[in-house]
Every structure is written in C-alpha cells, then in structure tokens.
Amino acid sequence: MKLLLAVCLTCALLYSAESLHCHVCNNEICSNSSSVLCPATSTVCRTLTSVRLSQSAPSVTVNKSCSSLLSCASPLNIETEWSMNRGFLREAHNQICCITDNCNFPTLAIPNILTNGKQCPSCASPADSLAGTCNVTLSCMGVEDSCFNGTTTSNSMEALQLGCVSGNLCGIQAALEAMLGADIIKITCGAPWSVRISTVLLIFALTAQALV
Template identity: 35%
Template sequence: MKLLVTIALTCALFSKAYPLDCFECAATGTGPCLQTTRTCQASQTKCTSYTTAVTLVGIQTTTKVKSCTTPDQCFSGSVNSGISMTTVNTQCCESNRCNDQEPPALPESSTNGKKCFTCAASGDCTSTLECKGSEDRCFTFTAPAIGKTKGCTSQSFCSAPIPQLEVIGNLNCCEGNLCNNALHIGQTILFLLLVPLASFFLFN
C-alpha cells in the first residue's frame, strides 16, 4: 500500500513538470476563432476561453479569445460607466487543450438596487447610475492624463490584477451606495477606460 501511494505521488509531481498546452485564438464580431495550439509558460496553469462584450452608445462589439492564463485571471463580471459597459464571461480549465468551448457574452442584466456616481463627458460627476447584475461595487478610475471616470463594477474586476489598466491609471473600488463620491473634476474621457480592458483580454 505504501508503495502504491509513493508511486501515485511521484506520478503527480512528475506530471506537474510538463507545461500545459492550450488552444489559442482571437476573433472579433461573428467571425470564427481559428485556433492553434500554444505551450503555456510555467506560471500559466490554466487554459481559458472568454468572451468580452463592449457596448458604447448602444453599439456592442464582442471579442472571443482562447489562450493560456494564470488562475487570478479566471473571472467574469462587468464594468459600467453609464455611457459604456464592458462584460467578460470566462471559462477556465486545467487539462491539455480543454478550452475548446466558446462561452457566450454575458446576457443583459436588470438593475440590482445599488447606485453609484457616474461622470458625464463634461466632467460633471454628480449624476447617479443604477448598477446591474453582479455590479456590487462602485469604482473611480483615475488617470493623470484624462481625469476621473466613475461607475459600477463587479467585485471580480476590483480584485483581479489588470496590468494594462494599471499602466495608465489607478482603479479604486468601494462598497455601499454612492460610495465613489461626486466630486466635480476636469475633462473625462470615458471611452479610454475600455481601451486597456479590451487590450488586456485580447492580448493576454
């Protein structure tokens, strides 16, 4: 019995030494995601398949991606500034080429009773926004070059490290209605919040 346990543990450790192989592809809109196979880095212990949907002034653009990833990037949720919204639906798995499915974009959700401050294009951040679905946090995104953007977001966006977002600014989240206080600030470009998020999900 002891020998069998030793062999099983040895096999488990030996299998961990091999890097993971995952499908890799990226496609925007309704086009097919033409996948190839990629050997992951040692830190990338999961395969991922996710769909990002960006809605801006009523027009939605979806992006489908398959790749290798780290466990902290396996999250789903949304970030909503009122004028624009980004949703991410992610599926992760741990075996070779297991990411052969394409998750659908998250469906449109109804309001959940939570409210956060939001900013108009003029820079006025005194308006309020009704949060939707899993958006259980208020956020303030501050970038030196563009000022501040405010709105609702899911807790998963607050806790997951997003390097491309961190490069240009700082994302702060809080709990409680209207906790992202309504200070009047200078020029705000809401659309720029979506650029690093989309690039992160596309090129990770």
C-alpha cells in the first residue's frame, strides 16, 4: 500500500513538473493577461494578433492561450503572418507558438495593412459574391502574394470567392474554410495579376527585340 502511494505521488509530481504555464488574455485586446497552468492536452503556448477590415471600421484583437500543436498550423518559435482579402472583408493574423513556460507573454505586432503593388480580381460586396457578379480589381496588402478564386457553400447557398491571399494558406483547407466561414467546394490559388501582366509584357518585349 505504501509503495502504491509513493508511485502515485511520484507520478503526480512528474505530471505537475511537465505541465506548461502560458499567459491567457482577460480582455479582447489583451491589455491584461495572467499565467495559468495548462491542461495536459495543451502542449504549446500561443499568441495571436488579428486585424479584421470590413466596410466599417477595422477591429484588432489579441489572443493568448494554452493550445495544441495541431491548432497552430505554423512552425514552432517562428512568427508567422497569413491573410485573406476579399475586398469587402479582409482578415489577417500574426501568430507564434512556443513550448516554454509563459513564452507567449509578448504581444505581436498588428498584421501589415499597407498595399504591396499586387492586384487580384474581387467582389465588391457579399451580394455580388452570392450573385456571382464580381468585376472589381483589388489591391493586395501585406503578405498577400497570390490571387485565389473558387466557390463555397453555406446554408445551401453557393458563393463566388475572389481576392488576395498569402501563399502559406493555399492548400490548407481547414484554414481556408475558417477564414471564409463556409464549406469549400473548390478554391484555387495562383499568381497575382500584377505578376502575370509583368511576365506577359516581358515576353512581348523580348520577342519584339528579337524581331528587330
């Protein structure tokens, strides 16, 4: 009996020693956070700064939490930024996941909202997205280096989706669905228009020069 009790106490001490402490936010902008003991299922600390730009005022949120490695979707200890821009709505995130006690205490910078010179086709409004009548050109921002196009479904309604996206989101369906807020039927990523146009002009110029 004493041996069993000793084994149980040892296991409990080892469990406590291996549990991770992370900072957790107490409000939306995380002006106040506290260190907590994470559950055994949480193996990383996570900090995330997000910006949401819509036709109304932009909003910024900061989240710090205990998390699982699978929910991070980015390399450990590397600050990673990703973004999706549909013109009428842009959502961008700056994240880092780490594995030492309270390593998520620092707050990350707000994702870049400056235009980067690249352009993609887009929809002017959610109504145009649902109607499939999208004919505007969107200036990409920050890390958005690719165009995307495709269709999604939500509440049995299909919508055309067009805009700018960071390449590190392409191919990660769970992340794309979370950003789009709908089930994906098909989403394809490609080079931005500005790059395509530049390539065409370069080929044309080289061909013209060869004919002179």
